[in-house]
Amino acid sequence: MKALSAFVLLLWGASASWAQTSKRLEATDFKTSSNCRDCHEQIYDQWTTSMHSKAFRDPIYQVLLRRVDEDRQGKLTRFCVSCHAPLATVTRSVPEKLFDGQPKPALLEEGVACEFCHTIPGSELELKRSSLGSFVFPRKGQANTLYGRHADAKTDDHPTEPSKFLLSSELCGTCHRFGHPVSGMPIQNTYEEWKSSPYAAEGKRCQDCHMPSYAGKTAKDGKQRPELHGHVFKGGHTEMILKAATVQLKPNWKGGRKESLDVVASVSNVGAGHMIPTGVPGIREMWLEVSILNGSQVAATQKRMFVLELFDREGKRAMPWDAVRLGKDTRIGPKKTRVEQFNFKLTNSKDVRVEAKVLERLVSEQAAQYAGVPVAPAMLMAEAAAAVP
DSSP states (O other): OOOHHHHHHHHHHHHHHHHHSSOOOGGGGGGGGGTTTTHHHHHHHHHHTTTTTTTTHHHHHHHHHHHHHHHHHHHTTHHHTTTHHHHHHHHTTTOOTTSSOOOOOOOHHHSSOOHHTTOSTTTTTOOOTBBBBBBOOOSSSSSOOOOEEEEOOOOOOSOEEEEEGGGGGHHHHTTTTTTTTTEEEEEHHHHHHHHHHHHTTTTTTHHHEEEHHHEOOOTTTTTOEEEEEEEOOTTTGGGGGGTTEEEEEEEGGGGOTTTTEEEEEEEEEOOOOOOOOSOOOOOOBBEEEEEEEEEEEEEEEEEEEEEEEEOOOOOOOOOGGOOOOOEEOOOTTOOEEEEEEEEEOOOTTTEEEEEEEEEESSOHHHHHHHTOOOOOOOOEEEEEEOOOO
């Protein structure tokens, strides 16, 4: 009850701040991203390929959201939408009934749109206290000024100002860190994972990996710049996963007898500035698969999951919205290594080889079962092989 009261007070406080500082923002205060295309065609085209542009329309998200909407009778729906369509949330444009077959507002369909990030001055955020997606602001009652990184960028189309906040990881923290809306239990903590990592201490930002730099123009009539940030927002759904982890193997016969084989597998997070896997627990999954081969034939396989466990009131493994407590956390932190030990009983000790694969799914078996959709295919993150002496 205390957590629920705190959540209500947080929302009330944000609303009060809106009322005190300026007028309530409406959908008409923001332009859709398609309006940006005339001048910023290259960046717009990059954004359309990103998961940000598909944040609300993504088919798997839609299936999960519909199921949550049904199970919770709409009570969690707007909270779930807040990060997937933040401008629609800020302007209170999210329809009461999302799945009635009626056309949806453009600010909802566009997901994480251009003007969401580029109209945040940053000074009003309260990341130290809480982060509930777009609810965290008292957004000031203007959406006309667009923030960028270049002090000399001027245009007659809209006021432009440089923003240090836009270049900071705290911008990403507005959505990539939130807790359960009732219990306050941390659910998605990617920002905090980075904040406590060696990368943050070194001054390496989220943007350095997820928005790769290149030379070019921000606008077709603009200046040539030596460093722009790509708006493709690469992540766990791209080739970036091939740089995140490594795996090493050490096989040894147990007791010198070729009947029992011990295998030590070390999985290291060498390229991600956050936990692997990160994101919402229960949705994405990652695991280590170690196999024993006799020649080309697989004799045995064992697995280890890397997961943050969530449990419901009955002590059963739960999806995030049903969770009341956290369980074991076997994920791997930035620049950390997790060592797993395996033992295999063998009937054939000839031509023995060990193989290991680190694999990931964007939709876990648990989430697929909940939503009634096929399990996502496994994606290879890292692999290794070793001959047995």
